[in-house]
Amino acid sequence: MTEIRQPTPRRGTNLPRMGDFNLTVILEAIRRSTLGLSRVELAQIVGLSPQTISNISRRLLDQKLIVEAGKEGSGPGKPRTILRLNPAGMYAVGVHLDPAVITFVVLDLLGDVVRHSRMATPGGDPAGVITSIAEQIRVLIEESGVDASKIAGLGVAVPGPIDLDEGSVVEPPLLTRWNRVRIREALTEATGLETLVDKDVTSAAVAETWAGGASGAGSFVFMYMGTGIGCGIVLNDEVVRGTSGNAGEIGHIVVDPDGPLCDCGQRGCVKSSCIPQVVVAEAETAGVLDGHREGADGPEVQERFAELCDKADAGDEKAIAILEKSATLVARAVSVVTNTLDVERVVFGGPFWGRMAPYFLERVPGLLDRNNAARMIHDLDVVGSGVGEDVGAIGAACLVLEHMLAPRAQRLLLEG
Amino acid sequence: MTEIRQPTPRRGTNLPRMGDFNLTVILEAIRRSTLGLSRVELAQIVGLSPQTISNISRRLLDQKLIVEAGKEGSGPGKPRTILRLNPAGMYAVGVHLDPAVITFVVLDLLGDVVRHSRMATPGGDPAGVITSIAEQIRVLIEESGVDASKIAGLGVAVPGPIDLDEGSVVEPPLLTRWNRVRIREALTEATGLETLVDKDVTSAAVAETWAGGASGAGSFVFMYMGTGIGCGIVLNDEVVRGTSGNAGEIGHIVVDPDGPLCDCGQRGCVKSSCIPQVVVAEAETAGVLDGHREGADGPEVQERFAELCDKADAGDEKAIAILEKSATLVARAVSVVTNTLDVERVVFGGPFWGRMAPYFLERVPGLLDRNNAARMIHDLDVVGSGVGEDVGAIGAACLVLEHMLAPRAQRLLLEG
DNA sequence: ACGAGGGGCATCAGTGACTGAGATCCGGCA
């Protein structure tokens, strides 16, 4: 109800911007083709003239971002020279700062992991932890054997909420000491790398666009199944961050009218009825899992959740029922998001996804389809992410690649 | 779970596209300034050089889209010539095809209504209705006295779901005979005007960006309070349509765990617990409104709803309680959307909004703020639309203006 | 009243990205 901010008119564009943008467009086309593309094919795909493609290809070759990879001659005529991404053309470092564990990766231009490591999240003073992170990054880069000058930057994925301007997390429930610590600045200084900070779920969505193959194109919602459940949103190949970078907060969507009371005052929110911690607790109460540990932290929950999945895999009907129920509830939340945004695909991923996948993939697509408001117009694909468990850290690194090399509309616009 | 469609790579851009885009950028800057802008101011705002601004201004002046409107001299030096939108530079016709009533407007370039009319929606054969609509449009244009050559096109707002490719509605609950009728083609032919079809809630959001002033800038959700409740989404000044144009379906967000059973199988969906029809029924059951008419249609519901508001305005506590409850429930749905998208503003509007506004504006902002996941980072403004009751039809006309003159990123891209 | 000063705006090249036409290159095939 406060006064409306002065609108910031969309700024114009000019020749250099246009050139840079077209370069990223071509790079993206090459990136998205598994086998590489020739110049003529590129011309057809991106709609620019062959000459322009040649010119831009030359720039990309000069920058070592692509390489000529053999010829492909079918029939008469000069064979096409295939252009392919040069994996070693650029690298990025990604860090996922999770309340339980910090994951590190070095990614090449293809989005493949060159090297990774992890450490338990120290509980101490953030300043000290940042020093450790910087040191760990130094070691990782050294071990990876990557030319330091080829490292484009550092991406950091953190749990929300975040303040994009500050490059900090704001009152994160499980990292209380990190409130408003300026992580971006601190790590820029500590590592000498240009640093980007973003939410873990957003990073995961970016990972999917960069390293996820076909499932990372177009418009989709990335359901991040971690200690919490959040989503990353990609519309028309561009990630949606929201005004402050906090898009994707779906923890308080009501999915179970009979569910437990949530701190928000409602019953059966996602956050209080289907995140892994709750599912594990439910299994304990139902006697499917023995013991009952209150306040288990991240890795422990994951362990217990794996136990639950083991039982289900072994045919324990109660365990199966619990997982199926959680799939049903999650599907309701997903339905809300997909109906609101009318995306073409839902991609599931995150550290807990691997184990729950079979149970979810069996139920969720049908439930989503049933509740799909655009059911009569288009299908809604449901797929598991191809990126794997480290999607947070990989996504963090992809933030850097995306920022430098993705054809974002923003890139065209003049700034400041 | 079907196979993933071949991605459509983002296409490149070229010089002419760039020029056109910059033209729309400048037009938007002028449009958004209430008092007009001089060339120098424009240069500063859009970031282009004064020369470029001059060149583009000339093109805009030639096209009669803007006019030089006096000088503004403060201090020494040549006074600035103010450039302002020429309201008569372009017109658009909008039709809102609602199950109960069809609204027609002719809009000028400023988004002001030049002329409007309405008729009860005939129940007959769609083909016949389309003929009536075309005739009504002809009359309206004639009465408006607008130069027919200045009419850029026709926009049609329809209730969802829609098929954007076909330009049709698909199994609309209250317009059953219109299923998959190709409205766009039919009206293009019947009127000779280029026609665009879109969802009413999306149109309303576009109306806000075009005719809503400051509240139509940036990122916001337009809550359309009509026979049903839906939302239009605008992110970074661009409307979000979704894969098939069906974004904004929020009817099955659960807002009341104790609410009535919905046809989707859940309890307390928006659709079954807080749309006006339900609120009226509730008031009837509670004895606040006398009588009890099952299956009341559009206009009747609006009448009854107005009665309810009259009682509340007069101090009837039961009536007030009913309205407040509906505000609370709607706020929960809005929270889900705003937390998912992290927008900066919620704009309420639609035919029912005017009467409910005071009750909603009193409660909703507080409730939203309490549930705002980014509460610590930024405020969430809540405002009533400045566009008024005919926002559907006005939005329909704005679809045309937006399509031709808004600086959409899409405009830069080469096509097929 | 008049001239100086200053800001707004137009004119004129200049730059650079895309385009089109033609040349060149590179195999396969007769």
Place this chain on the structure above:
DNA sequence: TGCCGGATCTCAGTCACTGATGCCCCTCGT
């Protein structure tokens, strides 16, 4: 070996934006 067809390159040509320069017009001081 020579011809053919397709891919790519070379070379101008076009056009939008930029920078430099100068004219225009108004206010202010004398």
